[in-house]
Amino acid sequence: MQDFAGAFTLAFSLLASFDADLYEIVGLSLQVTLSAVLIAALIGLPVGALIATTRFPGRGLVIVVLNTLMGLPPVVIGLLVYMALSNAGPLGVLRLLYTPGAMIIAQALLVTPIVAALSRQVIEDRHGECAELFRSMVVSWGRAIATLLWDARAALLTVALAGFGRAIAEVGAVIIVGGNINHVTRVMTTAIALETSKGDLALALALGIVLLIVAIAVNGAVSALRAGTVPASHV
Amino acid sequence: MPLVVEGLRYAIAGRPLLGPVDLRLDHGGITAVMGPNGAGKSVLLRLLHGLVRASSGRISWAGRALDDGIRRRQAMVFQKPVLLRRSVAANIDFALKLRAVPDIAGRRDELMRLARLDHVAQRPARVLSGGEQQRLAIVRALALEPDVLFLDEPTASLDPAATLAIEDLAKTVRDRGVKIILITHDAGQARRLADDIVFLHGGRVTEHTPATRFFERPASAEAAAFLAGKIVL
Ligand SMILES: Nc1ncnc2c1ncn2[C@@H]1O[C@H](COP(=O)(O)OP(=O)(O)O)[C@@H](O)[C@H]1O
Ligand SMILES: [Mg+2]
Numbered sequence: 001m002q003d004f005a006g007a008f009t010l011a012f013s014l015l016a017s018f019d020a021d022l023y024e025i026v027g028l029s030l031q032v033t034l035s036a037v038l039i040a041a042l043i044g045l046p047v048g049a050l051i052a053t054t055r056f057p058g059r060g061l062v063i064v065v066l067n068t069l070m071g072l073p074p075v076v077i078g079l080l081v082y083m084a085l086s087n088a089g090p091l092g093v094l095r096l097l098y099t100p101g102a103m104i105i106a107q108a109l110l111v112t113p114i115v116a117a118l119s120r121q122v123i124e125d126r127h128g129e130c131a132e133l134f135r136s137m138v139v140s141w142g143r144a145i146a147t148l149l150w151d152a153r154a155a156l157l158t159v160a161l162a163g164f165g166r167a168i169a170e171v172g173a174v175i176i177v178g179g180n181i182n183h184v185t186r187v188m189t190t191a192i193a194l195e196t197s198k199g200d201l202a203l204a205l206a207l208g209i210v211l212l213i214v215a216i217a218v219n220g221a222v223s224a225l226r227a228g229t230v231p232a233s234h235v
Numbered sequence: 236m237p238l239v240v241e242g243l244r245y246a247i248a249g250r251p252l253l254g255p256v257d258l259r260l261d262h263g264g265i266t267a268v269m270g271p272n273g274a275g276k277s278v279l280l281r282l283l284h285g286l287v288r289a290s291s292g293r294i295s296w297a298g299r300a301l302d303d304g305i306r307r308r309q310a311m312v313f314q315k316p317v318l319l320r321r322s323v324a325a326n327i328d329f330a331l332k333l334r335a336v337p338d339i340a341g342r343r344d345e346l347m348r349l350a351r352l353d354h355v356a357q358r359p360a361r362v363l364s365g366g367e368q369q370r371l372a373i374v375r376a377l378a379l380e381p382d383v384l385f386l387d388e389p390t391a392s393l394d395p396a397a398t399l400a401i402e403d404l405a406k407t408v409r410d411r412g413v414k415i416i417l418i419t420h421d422a423g424q425a426r427r428l429a430d431d432i433v434f435l436h437g438g439r440v441t442e443h444t445p446a447t448r449f450f451e452r453p454a455s456a457e458a459a460a461f462l463a464g465k466i467v468l
């Protein structure tokens with residue numbers, strides 16, 4: 001095992017030399033997680049908006065279930081997706097197991113309840129303020145939803161960010177359905193797990209640093225975006 | 236749009252909040268709804284606009300029961316203005332698009348000038364002062380081109396200058412032929428603006444009187460006590 005300081009030095013030299021393997025791993029991580037968050041937003045936002053703006057029997061239960069699903073352990077999702085995609089499973093014919101596609105599916109399943117549950121809360125709060133106005137103005141339901149989504153855009157961006165943070169940092173689901181295959185399905189977190197277990201702390205550390213930088217960059221980009229689109233008084 | 240209200244009652248969870256109310260408004264101008272806090276003024280306005288459903292009784296506008304078609308010809312400004320989280324101009328555009336008004340840009344500029352908001356057109360609505368927010372809410376309501384405008388205590392939390400600006404705006408709107416139904420518990424304001432007064436106390440209309448008569452000799456003891464500054468609850 002390398003010494004602590006040595007690992008840091010090596011990590012930075014990997015980053016500085018634009019090590020191809022390292023950047024391939026980072027690229028795949030971003031590609032998988034951004035795709036998953038996009039899918040989760042496309043499904044989770046409408047679901048959250050629907051629950052936020054309608055009353056139906058069992059609504060309370062749906063919200064409890066959704067909130068619970070937010071805390072679902074990634075390994076459990078990984079296991080379920082694995083079973084569904086394995087040769088014997090119902091979706092085995094798609095031959096997606098051990099591909100980035102499988103990882104996107106698993107992370108999308110992880111993030112969708114987060115987006116749906118948090119956006120439900122955000123949209124419901126805003127709906128409470130606007131419902132009478134919409135009724136007064138005779139605003140159609142579809143337009144009301146679109147208006148609420150746009151008005152809550154700053155908070156919803158934060159919701160997406162929460163989903164991104166959870167997906168980019170998880171290892172349990174992607175390692176089960178992706179298999180951590182070099183040059184195919186190896187992402188930052190699975191690589192860190194592997195390299196650490198092999199004792200190659202430099203690469204693991206380099207990836208850990210990248211993970212941190214990505215987190216900071218995404219958070220920074222979102223705050224900048226919020227500051228640009230939404231004045232301080234709205235936040 | 237003449238209004239006829241017959242035997243109107245409103246209760247929540249079995250607790251009666253309003254009624255029975257009978258009322259006819261068949262001319263334009265400004266009708267002020269007055270009465271102490273909790274008298275049921277806001278509840279009455281919401282019922283008349285169809286935001287809540289009456290427990291019993293009948294409301295008809297121009298001979299028709301309340302529906303979306305009637306509501307499209309009305310607009311309401313809430314006591315605490317509800318503004319969309321976008322610019323002043325975009326708030327007005329929202330209403331103009333809703334009614335498919337032609338020449339949105341031209342109409343918007345006209346409305347912003349009317350409310351003297353043209354200098355803050357691109358500012359987010361929520362950074363406006365209380366008086367500006369209220370004026371925006373009023374001209375956004377006007378963007379809907381209503382025949383009837385409901386105003387729920389539009390000047391309750393405003394300073395005298397801002398109050399005057401709102402009152403001027405109300406007069407302009409009235410002069411354009413829009414019927415205004417205004418809640419106020421400011422007797423001075425009712426005196427300045429109203430053609431007739433509906434006085435509400437404990438969920439009932441104790442009188443509906445032309446404004447000049449109301450302030451000279453109110454017909455009901457409750458209104459007299461209210462005007463004399465005695466608290467009536
Ligand atoms: N949604 C509601 N639930 C229960 N009570 C209500 C509701 N809305 C109004 N009330 C009650 O009805 C009465 C009249 O209210 P309101 O019309 O707002 O009075 P005001 O004349 O001051 O506008 C008050 O006692 C108020 O507490
Ligand atoms: Mg009120």
